[in-house]
Amino acid sequence: MYAQHEHSHCIETAVEAAERICEDRNLRFTELRRRVLELVWQNHGAAKAYDLLEQLGDDYSAKPPTVYRALDFLLENGLVHKINSLNAYVGCEHPLEHKDCFFLICSNCEEVAECCAGDVAKSLRDMVAKSGFKPTHTTLEIEGLCQQCQAG
Missing domain, CATH: 3.30.1490.190 (Ferric-uptake regulator, C-terminal dimerisarion domain)
Incomplete structure (x- = not known):
């Protein structure tokens, strides 16, 4: 679907939207939340929490609850969607524009x-x-x- 697609633009756009939404809502966009969002946007497939945990590696010494809390934050603020059938997450292309x-x-x-x-x-x-x-x-x-x- 996204053949020869430049994901860095998607990541940059998603991070900018997250920064704007967090600023508007007076929320903290922590480094871990930022990194989880970037990892979700690395491709246009669905990202599973445990895969994200593995990709974070030792840099954040994250545990499963930490990753799930970051994903919940991103979900609650319209930055990602949960794909229930896959129990995975994808980045939202239009944050807070529709339900x-x-x-x-x-x-x-x-x-x-x-x-x-x-x-x-x-x-x-x-x-x-x-x-x-x-x-x-x-x-x-x-x-x-x-x-x-x-x-x-």
């Missing part, structure tokens, strides 16, 4: 693309409202093959 997220997950290369489809979100909200259900979070995950993997 309804749709993801295309390639089962071959394991990259994840975030989709913004207001009409789909509205249809889902309307359907849910008719049932009397009050959602707190919406995530739609679609698994298949991206264009590059289909081409072979």
